[in-house]
Amino acid sequence: MAKSEQVTLPYGLKTQHIPNISEVHILWITAGLGCDGDTVSITAASQPSVEDVLLGAVPGLPKVHLHNAVLAYEVGDDFMKFFHQADRGEIDHFLLVVEGSIPNEQLSGEGYWAAMGTDPQTGRPITTNEWIDRLASKALGVVAAGTCATFGGIHAMKGNPTGCMGLADYLGWDWKSKAGLPIINVPGCPVQPDNFMETLLYVLRQLAGLAPMIPLDDALRPKWLFGMTVHQGCDRAAYYEQADFAEEYGSRKCLVKIGCWGPVVQCNVPKRGWIAGIGGCPNVGGICIGCTMPGFPDKLMPFMDEPPGARISATLIKPYGVLIRNLRRLTNSTLNKEPRWRHNQPQRTTGYHPDKPEEVYPL
Numbered sequence: 001m002a003k004s005e006q007v008t009l010p011y012g013l014k015t016q017h018i019p020n021i022s023e024v025h026i027l028w029i030t031a032g033l034g035c036d037g038d039t040v041s042i043t044a045a046s047q048p049s050v051e052d053v054l055l056g057a058v059p060g061l062p063k064v065h066l067h068n069a070v071l072a073y074e075v076g077d078d079f080m081k082f083f084h085q086a087d088r089g090e091i092d093h094f095l096l097v098v099e100g101s102i103p104n105e106q107l108s109g110e111g112y113w114a115a116m117g118t119d120p121q122t123g124r125p126i127t128t129n130e131w132i133d134r135l136a137s138k139a140l141g142v143v144a145a146g147t148c149a150t151f152g153g154i155h156a157m158k159g160n161p162t163g164c165m166g167l168a169d170y171l172g173w174d175w176k177s178k179a180g181l182p183i184i185n186v187p188g189c190p191v192q193p194d195n196f197m198e199t200l201l202y203v204l205r206q207l208a209g210l211a212p213m214i215p216l217d218d219a220l221r222p223k224w225l226f227g228m229t230v231h232q233g234c235d236r237a238a239y240y241e242q243a244d245f246a247e248e249y250g251s252r253k254c255l256v257k258i259g260c261w262g263p264v265v266q267c268n269v270p271k272r273g274w275i276a277g278i279g280g281c282p283n284v285g286g287i288c289i290g291c292t293m294p295g296f297p298d299k300l301m302p303f304m305d306e307p308p309g310a311r312i313s314a315t316l317i318k319p320y321g322v323l324i325r326n327l328r329r330l331t332n333s334t335l336n337k338e339p340r341w342r343h344n345q346p347q348r349t350t351g352y353h354p355d356k357p358e359e360v361y362p363l
């Protein structure tokens with residue numbers, strides 16, 4: 001090639017990282033016992049958005065191919081072929097995402113509780129359990145999306161006929177993928193949009209070789225998202241501290257006496273908002289029902305009753321809260337008045353002494 005024809009690469013290309021894995025498929029099973037609410041929820045994400053991830057807006061990450069029945073272009077067998085390919089070992093790198101509770105098929109008798117696609121050989125539906133059995137061991141990582149897939153959720157309530165459970169109950173809490181990742185639980189009913197997409201982004205960064213092992217707590221939740229309580233991020237906490245409690249819905253005060261479980265629930269929604277910082281739960285007037293918690297919903301019902309612990313803490317804080325509220329009211333009223341030297345009189349009463357400034361502002 002003549003010198004004049006040589007292509008000069010931009011110097012800045014040195015900053016580009018080639019990911020350890022160039023492509024990754026996301027096989028998303030929406031056929032747990034669920035409502036697809038988590039899939040719908042993530043379409044509202046922006047940090048990053050689904051489109052950002054699929055179009056590679058963040059450089060240095062593997063190219064992502066998403067297979068989710070609600071969002072896919074393909075339908076029927078064309079959609080299912082990726083799951084069969086992964087099962088046959090024809091897709092090297094994939095993440096398995098499960099949405100919805102995992103039913104106990106040992107209780108389903110002749111039929112089945114949940115299935116996706118049919119077996120080409122037998123023509124019989126392939127149960128959700130069977131898909132998990134086939135694919136989890138071949139996946140680089142397994143992610144449970146939403147509280148149903150993580151801990152069982154609403155479908156696993158007392159009295160349910162399916163005996164359903166979360167993914168870690170099904171696979172085992174110590175389960176590890178072939179790449180050494182534990183199950184990653186992103187609870188929420190539904191999952192907060194950016195919480196899920198941020199977790200996915202972290203896993204992609206990890207697969208690219210750009211991040212250490214994802215930090216998870218004992219319930220396998222990302223620590224940076226679920227390490228604080230709702231109460232710690234609620235902008236009504238100042239009302240709580242001053243023992244100023246709402247008696248009815250529609251109040252701007254703390255909702256603890258009308259059913260808010262925020263002080264004992266791990267979730268960042270009031271701090272983060274729902275979409276683009278807008279919305280939430282107790283911060284905008286809706287009691288926290290603890291939808292991210294393993295004990296949800298049974299241990300938090302009936303939702304609109306005052307939580308038992310709240311009665312004790314609200315009673316204990318009352319004398320302190322009332323005293324502090326009154327003292328603050330006094331200070332507040334002095335702060336609401338301007339200093340007396342701000343006037344339109346011929347005398348200067350500001351304390352200004354050109355010869356002795358240190359008397360006004362001692363150093």
Ligand code: SF4
Pocket residue numbers: 230231232234235236237238240253254255256260261262263282283288
């Ligand atoms: S509304 Fe709930 S989360 Fe907010 S301050 Fe009151 S108890 Fe805490």
Ligand code: SF4
Pocket residue numbers: 188189230265266267268269270280281282287288289290291292293
């Ligand atoms: S604040 Fe409470 S009800 Fe709202 S998403 Fe979080 S855990 Fe669920």
